[in-house]
Amino acid sequence: MPLEKSRASSSTKKRVRDAEATKLRILEAAKKEFARNGLEGARVDTIALDAKANKRMLYHYFKSKDGLFRTLLEREYLNIREEETKLNLENLPPRTALETLVRFTWEYYIANPEFITLVNSENLCQAVHIRNSPTLKTISQKFIRRIQSLLDRGVRENIFREGIDAAQLNITIASINYYYFTNRFTGSVIFERDFTAPEALKERIAFNIETICRLVCKN
């Protein structure tokens, strides 16, 4: 036996053909690697290895490193919006809905730390990958409309201030949560505190909810 033929000889390893599973493993590995090292810093060999897939498969399914990144990023955007719709904001009292949205954003970033880094990478290259994605545009429009109708409802019930723009509010909610995580390393140096300590996290989310409520609510 001069050359081991991977599957053939050895033991229990029943490698089955499963295109979808392989694609998924590659995407998961890509998420880790792109998030850790950025678009330029990520290595396709590392992704293939970590996915227990061959590099050729990566190119077969995703055409190129950028193609892989594009697919991944679109998936991630779909995922966050899908999770957000599950909140059922339209069935909550306006103020509760607003707080729920802020807290969701915060917790999503904690549970999906890769998301932030992927978005940063996409902005470094001026959004070339998603710029012409109709899917992304569609889900984004729906998202903004949901927030706008929440704002309208709050105004009707005399709880929210008038004239607040849904886009501006969204940008602000994202920013105060996003920035804290993406800049936690330089932040920890500048502010001499551990940004990820449980106490620090509790304090920050409370501060953020207060910021948004003071911005949006009457009184």
Add this chain to the structure above:
Amino acid sequence: MPLEKSRASSSTKKRVRDAEATKLRILEAAKKEFARNGLEGARVDTIALDAKANKRMLYHYFKSKDGLFRTLLEREYLNIREEETKLNLENLPPRTALETLVRFTWEYYIANPEFITLVNSENLCQAVHIRNSPTLKTISQKFIRRIQSLLDRGVRENIFREGIDAAQLNITIASINYYYFTNRFTGSVIFERDFTAPEALKERIAFNIETICRLVCKN
């Protein structure tokens, strides 16, 4: 004349030796290149070429690509803090001082777009370059103390709410300004508007000032 000896033969080109000038040219070129392509994406050859310096000089003055990045980043942090002290916040009425600080942050990011991208790169690599910088720690402490004393003064004059943490406030001011710029490319896709249009800029800075004033001021 078989081989042109750079200076010797040709015309007006009086290349003088000036270490400081060369260092500065390299740093300026590095700022552009690192900001455009990130730490991994930046090419030392490009930097040397753009600086009209030899790559050998780059390594002579800064030891390595990372050494160059470290020096550059520390300079940039020093610069923003230096500019900020010129605002003389301590001589302004509290509310004016607060607004001035928010507007300064905004305008600094507009005038120095590279700063944001450099900081993003530093966070991608978990702040390895500045983690142990005593200079940065010193200027940061002074900075936070300035903001804390502004908050204290505002409370004494019964204009600001009590109990606001200077660090949290700083993070929030930075975030609502920083995020808008760093995410302007994906933002333009998602919100279907040009983030850098003059009208959009005006609207955003007004929104940000309102956000901070509502957070900090009484009423």
Add this chain to the structure above:
DNA sequence: AGCATAACGCACCGTATAGTTACTTACACA
């Protein structure tokens, strides 16, 4: 003028990297 030193430049190196070529193997369906 003579000289030590710092500024500068060319040409090169080893390696890591995205992407490819040419092949083998499993599986759905006739």
Add this chain to the structure above:
DNA sequence: TGTGTAAGTAACTATACGGTGCGTTATGCT
């Protein structure tokens, strides 16, 4: 059961990259 097609693999390539060895030249000082 035979076969076309898609899934999977290993070995390879061209090149671009960070970094360096070594020699040259300007400048300030005596």
